[in-house]
Amino acid sequence: MSDSTPPPGLLVPSVTSPPRTTAPTPPPPDPDPRHGRGRLLGLGLFTLLLAGALAFGAWRHFIRYRQVMETAENRRNFVPKVRVGQVRASGGMIRVILPATTSAFEEAGIFSRASGYVEKRYVDIGSRVKTGQLLAEITAPELDRQIAQAEATLGQTEAALRQTQANMELARVTYERDAKLVAQGYLSVQQGDVDRLNYQALLGSVGASQANVAAQREQVWVLRQQKAYQRVVAPFDGVVTRRNIDTGSLVQADAVSATAMFTLARDNVIRIQLHVPQDAAFGLAPGVPAVVRVPELPARTFPGTVTRLAEALQPDTRTLLAEIDVQNPDGALSPGIYCTVELRIPRKSPSLIVPGQAVIFDRKGLHVAVVEDGVAHIRDITEIRDLGTEVEVSAGVADGDKVILTPPVDLRDGDRVEIRPDAPPR
Known part of the structure; x- marks a missing residue:
């Protein structure tokens, strides 16, 4: 083993070489100066457009807000123009038209x-x-x-x-x-x-x-x-309306189930029975004139007179049975014809007539809007009879009151209104 080799078990620190220093990268060469100015110009233009859009939006919002406020103000100050009709007192007669059927004044089965x-x-x-x-x-x-x-x-x-x-x-x-x-x-x-x-x-x-x-x-x-x-x-003057026998037929006297030989009707006077409603029955009496009309004879009317009354209303229908006699000398009327009867009954209690277009119907009942000094007042009414284009009432209005025709749905009590003048006749 050489002298340079350390003995086993001896830790010898390693010797590292010093780090190398890297030379800095030189900056790139400067771009064209005009290119930087374009960027700044685009950024400014974008900022300007954004500011303009924001300003335009704010302006439109302000305009709409002002229009809404003006509309609300106009709505608060708006006075609608309305058409009106006049309440009038009813006449002394009640005009009632009822359906009926004609019948012979006398009719008998001849046994x-x-x-x-x-x-x-x-x-x-x-x-x-x-x-x-x-x-x-x-x-x-x-x-x-x-x-x-x-x-x-x-x-x-x-x-x-x-x-x-x-x-x-x-x-x-x-x-x-x-x-x-x-x-x-x-x-x-x-x-x-x-x-x-x-x-x-x-x-x-x-x-x-x-x-x-x-x-x-x-x-x-x-x-x-x-x-x-x-x-x-024949027991009376008349016309044979039914024949149930012929020559040679066998007939039985006093048979319970026998069939009438003939049916004879007296038609020179026509009897008409009709049921008058309770609201018109008061005031009806014998002698009240009646006018009979037949749809198939539109150019002719048949005068008659109330001759008999039942004097008691039927409890199931609340109607009064009345009979009218109509002279029929020329035989223009036949028994069994559908007709209408117009009665003019003297009125027992006063009432008022309101135009049908003025009636307001809601969950609270029937009302009308009465105009007084340019102000609408909602009043409850009590209906007696619906006459179609008009309504007969007993309370809620007075003779001469002006009521709004077809009132607006948002009309409230106390709202100001302006009466629209009537169009001049052409």
């Missing part, structure tokens, strides 16, 4: 009172008949035999009556004769009693026979009346 077959038929549907005119004849040969039998029985009862009367007369004479002999003692008292009681018995038999004769006479009358019923006659 058979005699059983048999129809021998002849003299009328048909649409035939005009007079009172007592023969409509049909019924044949029943057995009825003639019944009448003959009843008449024969009547003869028997009358003969029996005469016989009983003769026996009674004989008993009377015998009793009167024997009574003198009994008083003189020539006949016994018993014989006198027999004669007296025999006379009284025959006297009662005469009464019974007389009653039998009367009963049989009534039976004959009934059968003869049945014979008369074989001639079916």
Whole structure:
């Protein structure tokens, strides 16, 4: 081992060479001076544009704010122009138009009172008949035999009556004769009693026979009346509206389920029944004029008069039944026609008429806006009847009040308004 080698286990510090120093990098050569000035110019232009945009935005915001404030101010100071209508007092009459149906003044089903077959038929549907005119004849040969039998029985009862009367007369004479002999003692008292009681018995038999004769006479009358019923006659002047029999048809007398032979209607006077609502029933009385109109006859009206009233309202409909008679000499009206009836009923309580366009409806009820000295006042109203373009009310307004027509939705009580003048007529 050489002397330069350290012995084992001896730590020998390492010897490092000193660090090398690097020479500084020389700066690059300066760029063109004009290039630096362009950068500064672009930066300034960008700053200027940004400031201008901010200023423009602030200006637009200010303009919009000013417009909003002006609008709000104008809205606070805005006085809307409104159209108005005038409240007027209702007239002394209530005009009511109600639907109705015409009916014949009299209508009857003609049934058979005699059983048999129809021998002849003299009328048909649409035939005009007079009172007592023969409509049909019924044949029943057995009825003639019944009448003959009843008449024969009547003869028997009358003969029996005469016989009983003769026996009674004989008993009377015998009793009167024997009574003198009994008083003189020539006949016994018993014989006198027999004669007296025999006379009284025959006297009662005469009464019974007389009653039998009367009963049989009534039976004959009934059968003869049945014979008369074989001639079916019209009970009143009218027109045949229905026929249910023909020649040869079998008809039954007094059958519960029998069908009427004819239906006869009197149509020279038309009866109209209508139901008047409760709000119009007060003031309705016989004699109130009525005008009847038929849609198919628009150029003609039919005057009539209220003739009968039920005098009690129907509780389920709150209506009053009224009847109107309309003269129909030319037959222009027929039973069963739909029509309308106009009534002019005297008013019992005053009311006011408000234009329908002025009514405000909301969850609180019905109101109107009344204009007083340029100020709108919301008032509650009490409706009586809706007349379509107008409303009849009983409270809330006064005659002559000016109410706003079609009021704005944002109108409030106390808002100022300006009445728009009416357009001049053209």
